[in-house]
Amino acid sequence: MSISRKNREFEMTDRDFDQIRTLASEFTGISLSEQKKEMVYSRLARRLRALDISEFSDYISYLKSHERQELGNFVNSITTNLTSFFRENHHFDYLKSTVAPELALEHKADKKIRVWSAGCSTGEEPYSIAMTLAEAREFTSQSWDVKVLATDLDTSVLNHAKQGKYDFNRIEGIDTTRKKKWFEHHQTDNKGVFQVSDKIKNNITFNQLNLMNNRWPMSGRFDVIFCRNVVIYFDKPTQRKLFDRYADLLNEGGYLFIGHSETLHGVTTRFKSLGRTIYRKVH
Ligand SMILES: C[S@@+](CC[C@H](N)C(=O)[O-])C[C@H]1O[C@@H](n2cnc3c(N)ncnc32)[C@H](O)[C@@H]1O
CATH class of the missing domain: 3.40.50.150 (Vaccinia Virus protein VP39)
Structure with missing residues (x-):
């Protein structure tokens, strides 16, 4: 289901999420399931705020046209970095x-x-x-x-x-x-x-x-x-x-x-x- 503007700061349509999934998979190998939608929303919402962009679709266009500047931030936002000393x-x-x-x-x-x-x-x-x-x-x-x-x-x-x-x-x-x-x-x-x-x-x-x-x-x-x-x-x-x-x-x-x-x-x-x-x- 899309995340709508009614109760959230930004709208993220199913199409936006699909595009984000494709870009994530292409750039990092990370495959984002439907269950990751909320996580993706909250992590990327920070980038939208930082860039003063109000729509996910605009963010995706920005990412595609400013790959050199934005790809690193996009990647850093979607990776999960949990770790610890002597883990396992x-x-x-x-x-x-x-x-x-x-x-x-x-x-x-x-x-x-x-x-x-x-x-x-x-x-x-x-x-x-x-x-x-x-x-x-x-x-x-x-x-x-x-x-x-x-x-x-x-x-x-x-x-x-x-x-x-x-x-x-x-x-x-x-x-x-x-x-x-x-x-x-x-x-x-x-x-x-x-x-x-x-x-x-x-x-x-x-x-x-x-x-x-x-x-x-x-x-x-x-x-x-x-x-x-x-x-x-x-x-x-x-x-x-x-x-x-x-x-x-x-x-x-x-x-x-x-x-x-x-x-x-x-x-x-x-x-x-x-x-x-x-x-x-x-x-
Ligand atoms: C959950 S952490 C694991 C850290 C550590 N190996 C451990 O087990 O505690 C996963 C790490 O993999 C990195 N990662 C994800 N996709 C990657 C890729 N395509 N190339 C290199 N590193 C990647 C993430 O940035 C993240 O820091």
């Missing part, structure tokens, strides 16, 4: 206890470990990966060369991620030892901002990357890819294409971690499931 903690336990020691053995000569956090949002995921690998490294007292690539389409979350600054409520779930070790905090109470330490930050490169782009700029291969809670917004053919590209970019036997409500079952056969949304490349 069993992934980080597995990374530390199984993947890291195995890679350290395999890569004895160059000690390189390469990880990609695809759809990193505000950075909690790549920082959790780098912290986990730093802890695993300390445990074995080896000097690994760890590099984490962290990418997202949304430039506003990426800017936050690059800064590595988090309010107390974002990090309160992290245990005290970790907090003390990997964050700098200059106040005696729990207020204020916590800054991820340079020891961790220096292992991460943040870049904007649209997973829908036909060409990705990376040349080397990865040992591990985290792409969690991203493909849930994509349709199956888009997911299949993406997972195929991940398999091509992973080293033999490389690992793929996906989100708790995602699955590769019926999507691709290039990975085998190790359980609990952890996968290993088979071909």
Whole structure:
């Protein structure tokens, strides 16, 4: 049903919503269901206000004619960026206890470990990966060369991620030892901002990357890819294409971690499931 002007600030007709859906899918791969209409309305209403536009149809025309200026805002408005430190903690336990020691053995000569956090949002995921690998490294007292690539389409979350600054409520779930070790905090109470330490930050490169782009700029291969809670917004053919590209970019036997409500079952056969949304490349 259309959202009408009678009780709402802006009118969004079914046609407007369909056009928004098409543009979202084309630009980001995100497929917006009918249930997302209210969410789309409230997020894009901010853009209409900011641009002083009174109709959704005018906004769509503006977006099409000013793609360079507006596409970024449109994309940032429709992405869902929910994340947290050590989200789905069993992934980080597995990374530390199984993947890291195995890679350290395999890569004895160059000690390189390469990880990609695809759809990193505000950075909690790549920082959790780098912290986990730093802890695993300390445990074995080896000097690994760890590099984490962290990418997202949304430039506003990426800017936050690059800064590595988090309010107390974002990090309160992290245990005290970790907090003390990997964050700098200059106040005696729990207020204020916590800054991820340079020891961790220096292992991460943040870049904007649209997973829908036909060409990705990376040349080397990865040992591990985290792409969690991203493909849930994509349709199956888009997911299949993406997972195929991940398999091509992973080293033999490389690992793929996906989100708790995602699955590769019926999507691709290039990975085998190790359980609990952890996968290993088979071909
Ligand atoms: C819900 S967050 C997941 C964050 C983190 N991976 C986690 O699981 O906590 C999904 C992220 O995927 C990003 N995203 C959505 N479509 C994308 C695309 N086509 N290319 C790159 N990133 C995309 C969004 O901007 C958002 O930050």
